[in-house]
Structure formats: structure tokens, C-alpha cells
Amino acid sequence: GIDITSLRAKTGMITLDPGFGNTGSCTSEITFINGEKGILKYRGYAIEELAEKSTFMETAFLVLYGHLPNKAELDKFESGIGSEASLHYGMKGHFDGFPDNAPPMAVLSAMLNVLSCYNTDLLTTATEGPAFELPATKIISKVRAIAAWAYRTSIGKPFMPPRPDLSYSANFLHMMFSETFNMYEVHPDVERALDLFLILHADHEQNCSTSTVRMVGSSHASLFSAVSAGVGALWGPLHGGANCEVIKMLSRIHDEGISPADFVEKAKDKNSPEKLMGFGHRVYKSFDPRAKILKGQVDNVLKALNIQDPLLDIAYELEEMARSEDYFIERNLYPNVDFYSGILLRAIGIPVDMFTVLFAIGRMPGWVSHWREMHVQSLRISRPRQVYTGETQQSYVPVNER
Ligand code: ACO
Numbered sequence: 232g233i234d235i236t237s238l239r240a241k242t243g244m245i246t247l248d249p250g251f252g253n254t255g256s257c258t259s260e261i262t263f264i265n266g267e268k269g270i271l272k273y274r275g276y277a278i279e280e281l282a283e284k285s286t287f288m289e290t291a292f293l294v295l296y297g298h299l300p301n302k303a304e305l306d307k308f309e310s311g312i313g314s315e316a317s318l319h320y321g322m323k324g325h326f327d328g329f330p331d332n333a334p335p336m337a338v339l340s341a342m343l344n345v346l347s348c349y350n351t352d353l354l355t356t357a358t359e360g361p362a363f364e365l366p367a368t369k370i371i372s373k374v375r376a377i378a379a380w381a382y383r384t385s386i387g388k389p390f391m392p393p394r395p396d397l398s399y400s401a402n403f404l405h406m407m408f409s410e411t412f413n414m415y416e417v418h419p420d421v422e423r424a425l426d427l428f429l430i431l432h433a434d435h436e437q438n439c440s441t442s443t444v445r446m447v448g449s450s451h452a453s454l455f456s457a458v459s460a461g462v463g464a465l466w467g468p469l470h471g472g473a474n475c476e477v478i479k480m481l482s483r484i485h486d487e488g489i490s491p492a493d494f495v496e497k498a499k500d501k502n503s504p505e506k507l508m509g510f511g512h513r514v515y516k517s518f519d520p521r522a523k524i525l526k527g528q529v530d531n532v533l534k535a536l537n538i539q540d541p542l543l544d545i546a547y548e549l550e551e552m553a554r555s556e557d558y559f560i561e562r563n564l565y566p567n568v569d570f571y572s573g574i575l576l577r578a579i580g581i582p583v584d585m586f587t588v589l590f591a592i593g594r595m596p597g598w599v600s601h602w603r604e605m606h607v608q609s610l611r612i613s614r615p616r617q618v619y620t621g622e623t624q625q626s627y628v629p630v631n632e633r
Contacts, residue, residue, distance in 0.1 A: 251437075261604060269517045335378070335587075343374070343459040343462060393406055404417050421536070429589075442464075443461050448601075479508075495549065515567065522566040543574050546574060
């Protein structure tokens, strides 16, 4: 019911809000969050219900198109995703150009832009019909192969072509882990756990990476370059990169025999660089519902796969301690989605360096959906203002007189 054009500031006062903590940059119908009550809904559906009953493909359709698909819509969507699963062979040369230790998020971001070079007829801002559906489908599908190829290049293994008979998640696991003469058997619990992980990451309104996608898209850059920029924003340890950092933190506590109590003390100390990674959130001030769901799932998956992970015990201990510490209570710091997701990904065999890439795969429907919504609303180019605090008048002095 809000008329966007009436909100367009013409001239006058500038609001200073560093970090945009209280600034709405748009209206959106995609995702609802109530940070005080720990509520997250995609298109009005509670995340708890989607996590229990939906699949990633169904949730991706919901996030993108605003309604749960009927059978025919879902079949069409899944078959479109299935038919776009492989990469142009020419992209192999680009992968070969990366050094073995190239960070997978750098490779992913670069290769999403490379994808645009093979689809120059799709660099549009269309929001309907094949001109939107084709790039959207290509990106949501091919991001898996890019991720798997990046991983396999880094370990010196040949690429594994996708299998049309497998689900979205199972196909990704196959492209990651199958060998030429030894197909990877996808355990149903692992496939479901990955699908759940992707559902929980599908969208999260105006976070740093989604705002980046909107910002880049607002210049009418293509969807390919907008999501490539989103990957760059997601990479940082304060955002999606936190899922790697949590496991690195838990491993360090475990391997170096640090007591969780000592670690919590360090995380509270302003003079120490330590933070309790996977804790805190700009919006959630009671709990992150995604962390609650993941915590339950981690337990189930470890039991189903008969894995005992000492890092999980450390995570429980850290959470328990933080819950009773004034520092964390006063600042409303609770586990966020990244606190338990790494343990889940580790249990299903994903290498730590790939954790944030998995986050990007899950977030792709959200990014694409925000890019589309922004163009449907015909928003103006994003261009924040600033409050200038520098010098106001200086006289130029030639270099040899300075
Ligand atoms: N450990 C210790 N102290 C913390 C933590 C933490 N994880 N997070 C916040 N604090 C403290 C801050 O030092 C600050 O203290 P102060 O008021 O005494 O100065 C206070 O809590 C408020 O924190 P801000 O950094 O101002 O909160 P902001 O909303 O800007 O940042 C963020 C949120 C980035 C998530 C922050 O909590 C953080 O760095 N957490 C760790 C990294 C992380 O887990 N990121 C993933 C977030 S979820 C996601 O992006 C998918």
C-alpha cells in the first residue's frame, strides 16, 4: 500500500545512519523478520514450517514468485533448473587459470561474471518471461556446478558432469564428491540436511549481501554482475564468512586445549581481537530462528550418520556460558545461523573453505528475487548521501614546494 514515488526525497535534510541500522532502503514483499520475537517468514510462511515440510526447490520458487508452486509449476521449475545444471566447456579454461589455493568465494564471484560472457543476450533488466526466467534459472542452477568445479580444481580432480536424475542437493553432492568410476552414494539424511540448510539460507531481507545485490542492480547492471557482487559481500567474516570462522574458532579451542570459559572472557574483552563468532545479529535480539532449527538438525544428522563431533560439545558449552553472562545478555547476543551450520556442513563432508560458498548457493533465490522486485518497482539508482567532515578550503601547492 505504500506509494514508492511519494517517498522519493527531492532535496533537504540528510539522515545520518552509519551502518543503516534504522534506515529502510525499500519496501519488500519477500521476507518478514521480527527481531524481538525471533520470527522469520518467506512470503508469509513461517521458516519452521518450510524447514519441516518444503524442499529447497519449492522454497526457491516461493521466494522468487510469491506463492507455493502447484505440481505443474514445480515440475516445470525443477526441469528448467535440471536442464541448466552443466557449464559451458569453455569455462574450464577459466577454472584452469586459478591457482590451486584460490579462495572458493573469489572463484565463485569471478565465475558468476564469467557466466555473463557466455550469455550476452541475457544481460537485461527484464522481470517477466524468458528474458528473466532464463538468467534466473541459469544462475540458480549453475552456481552449484561453479562451486563444485572450483572445489575439484583446487584438489586437482576432473569435473563431474551433473546427473539429471538427482535432486538439486543430491546433484551438487554428486558433482562435488563422485569419482569417474565410483559414484558418490548420497545418503538420504545428508541430502535432506543439505536441502534444509539451503532452505534456511534462501533469503533474509536487506542484509549486507542482498543490499549489495540491490545496489549493483540499481545501476541496471545485469543479474549476473549483481549476484557476483553479492558473493563478494557475503564472503566477509562478519556476514556469511562467519560460518567458516565458527568452525575455525571451535577447532582452535579444541586443538589448543583452550578452556571455553577463558575464550568467553577474551570475547568479552574490548582489548582482545577475539569475538564469539556465530553470535550476535543486527536484527535478531532474542534468538535467530534459523539457529534454533539448525541446532536440532545437527543432533539428528550426527546421530543418523553415527558421528561424534567434539566441536559440538564445545559449541554447546560456549552457548550455555554466553547465556548466563551479563555481557551477552545486556547486548542481546545469541547464536546466529552460522553458529551451528558449520557443524552440520562438516558432518555431511563439506570442506570448511566451501562453507560460505554453500551459503551463497542457498541465498541465490533471495538475491535474484530482490533484484527482480527492485526492477518491478522501478526503483531509482541507489545513491546514499554523506555528511562531509573534511577540509573545506585548501590552496594548491606545487609538489616541489610541499
Ligand atoms: N562477540 C563478542 N561481542 C560482540 C559480538 C560477538 N560475536 N557481537 C557483538 N558484540 C558486541 C560488540 O562489541 C558491541 O559491544 P559494545 O556495545 O560494548 O560496543 C555490541 O555487542 C553490539 O555489537 P555491534 O558490532 O555494534 O552489532 P552490529 O549489529 O553492528 O553487528 C554482527 C552484528 C556483525 C553480526 C556482530 O554481532 C558480529 O560481529 N558477530 C560475529 C560475526 C558473526 O557471527 N557474523 C554473522 C552474522 S549472521 C549473518 O550474517 C548470516
